[in-house]
Amino acid sequence: xxxxxxxxxxxxQLADLxxxxxxEKFRAHQLFKWVYEKKELNPENMTNLAKNFRQEVPSIxxxxxxxxxxxxxxxxxxxxxxxxxxxxxxFEAVLIPASDRNTLCVSSEVGCNMACSFCFTGKQxxxxxxxxxxxxxxxxxxxxxxxxxxxxxxxxxxxxxxxLDNWQSVGPAIExxxxxxxxxxxRKKITVSTSGLVPEIPLITEAGVRLAVSLNASNDxxxxxxxxxxxxxxxxxxxxxxxxxxxxxxxxVTFEYVMLKDVNDEPKxxxxxxxxxxxxxxxxxxIPFNEHPDSGFHRPESKKVYRFQEILLNRGFHTTIRRTMxxxxxxxxxxxxxxxxxxxxxxxVATGVLG
Ligand code: SF4
Numbered sequence: 581x582x583x584x585x586x587x588x589x590x591x592x593q594l595a596d597l598x599x600x601x602x603x604e605k606f607r608a609h610q611l612f613k614w615v616y617e618k619k620e621l622n623p624e625n626m627t628n629l630a631k632n633f634r635q636e637v638p639s640i641x642x643x644x645x646x647x648x649x650x651x652x653x654x655x656x657x658x659x660x661x662x663x664x665x666x667x668x669x670x671f672e673a674v675l676i677p678a679s680d681r682n683t684l685c686v687s688s689e690v691g692c693n694m695a696c697s698f699c700f701t702g703k704q705x706x707x708x709x710x711x712x713x714x715x716x717x718x719x720x721x722x723x724x725x726x727x728x729x730x731x732x733x734x735x736x737x738x739x740x741x742x743x744l745d746n747w748q749s750v751g752p753a754i755e756x757x758x759x760x761x762x763x764x765x766x767r768k769k770i771t772v773s774t775s776g777l778v779p780e781i782p783l784i785t786e787a788g789v790r791l792a793v794s795l796n797a798s799n800d801x802x803x804x805x806x807x808x809x810x811x812x813x814x815x816x817x818x819x820x821x822x823x824x825x826x827x828x829x830x831x832x833v834t835f836e837y838v839m840l841k842d843v844n845d846e847p848k849x850x851x852x853x854x855x856x857x858x859x860x861x862x863x864x865x866x867i868p869f870n871e872h873p874d875s876g877f878h879r880p881e882s883k884k885v886y887r888f889q890e891i892l893l894n895r896g897f898h899t900t901i902r903r904t905m906x907x908x909x910x911x912x913x914x915x916x917x918x919x920x921x922x923x924x925x926x927x928x929v930a931t932g933v934l935g
Contacts, residue, residue: 581639583639583640583641583642584597584640584641584642585641585642585644585711585713586611586615586641586642586643586713587643587645587712587713587716587717587720587756588711588712588713588752589712590752590755590756590759591608591609591612591756591759591761591762593752594608594611594612595608595609598611598640601636601640603633607629607633609761610626610628610629611626611629611637611641612759612761612762613761613762614626614629615643615762616756616759616761616762616763617761617762617764619720619723619724621643623635623637623638645713645717645720645721646663646664646665646713646714646717646718646721647663647664647665648661648662648663648721648725649662649663649664649670650662651725654905656905657677658674658675658676658677658905659674659675659722659726660672660673660674660675661673661674661675661718661721661722661725663687663714663717663718663721665690665708665710665714666708669690669707669708670690671687671689671690671710671714671739671740671741672687672739672740673685673686673687673718673719673721673722673739674739675722675726675730675732676905677730681733681734682730682731682732682733682734683732683733683734683735683736684718684719684722684732684734684735684736685735685736685737685738685739686715686718686719686735686736686737686739687710687715687718687739687740687741688709688710688715688737688739688740688741688742688743688745688746688749688750689706689707689708689709689710689740689741689742689745689746690704690706690707690708690709690710690740690741691704691705691706691707691708691740691741692704692705692706692740692741692742692745693705693706693742693745694742694745694775694807694808694809695808696775696794696796696806696807696808696809697805697806697807697876697877698796698806698838698840698869698875698877700872700875701740701741706741706745709741709745709746709748709749710741710746710749711749712749712752712753712756714749715749715750715753716753716756716757719732719735719757719763732765733765733769734765734769734770734771735757735765735769735770735771736770736771736772736773736792737750737770737771737772737773738771738773738792742774742775742777743772743773743774744772744774744777744780744781744783744784745777747780747783750772751783751787754767754770754772754787754789757770758770767787767788767789767790768789768790768831770789770790771789771790771791771792771834772784772787772789772790772791772792773792773793773794773834773836774791774792774793774794775793775794775807775809776793776794776807776809776810776813776818777809777813778813778817778818778821779813781821781822781824781825782821782824782825784825785824785825785828785829788829790831790834791822791825791829791831791833791834792833792834792835792836793818793822793833793834793835793836794807794836794838795835795836795837795853796836796837796838796840796844797810797815797844797849798844798848798849798850798851798852798853798856799815799849799852799856800814800815802843802844802849803815805843806840806843806844815856819856819857819859819860822857822860822862823859823860826860826861826862831861832861832862832863832898833860833861833862833863834862834863834864834865835853835857835862835863835864835865836865836867837853837864837865837866837867838867838869839866839867839868839869839879839880839884839885839888840869840877840878840880841869841877841878841879841880841881841884842878842880843877845880845884845885845888847887847888847891849888850887850888850891850892851891853892854891854892854895854897857897862897862898863897863898863899863900864892864897864898864899864900865899865900865901865902866885866888866889866899866900866901866902867901867902868880868882868885868901868902868904870904885901886901889901
């Protein structure tokens, strides 16, 4: 009999599955608590399970998680995890510490079809959508490997892939991350970032989680050049979807704006952004481009980034500049994957720096 991958099932699905095996539904709840609350994956140690059920569990469920092939720790505390599935397909998760939170950035796909021209992942094309187990598995693996005094407080779907292109896995993964019987993260601590798949944005609204939009341009002309999705769903459609999300959730949308030298970093672009988002309750996060080889794009000078921020602040927009974290460990999306040569970099965990 084929085993079921435990991490693919939400609580209710697990209960139905266990019932279909002739067991009481409450066994699902017991298993769920052991795995997600106590992080215990060995059924032999699940002491309150009836002995005969405990012995049967390994024949019903497979508790395996995506394999970690590299774990890097930056000098600034950022930790990057590289996972491998299907012998050679790799994806990443990054843990970003801050004084008031520890955010885990997870991937939803291996590669990405959105082809944003500044993005390392976008150059790798979509190779495979991740399963629920491979998304939740990133959280479980990271929790199992970090110090017990670090509590992951926030999850952002901002790693490799377009989450709305894989909602069949991202949706149930959100349910698992949120479920108060298990991992128990508030919906408001989970953020899904999209490049602008407008028809699917209501899925984020219905899930009750936060919306981030990778904006990166102040007008359609520039956005069409750097984000092909904009040709299908131009800015007026995207802004309408954002307004509707904000109205339905009474929450602010986060606009991420990767700043590219001589592409979108002029004061006139800042003024256009103000006009664009003026009706959307929002905050704006400026991200000076993290340069990578062959991208063809460059990071603007700091004074230009500050000038851009000043224009937005002066017009009343809550605007932050994202600090570059984990540069020594290739923490920008997709960069570590490209660096991985198929062999585990065990020494990197010890040294914390990829040479
Ligand atoms: S920025 Fe996001 S949506 Fe665009 S190619 Fe990269 S991973 Fe895909």
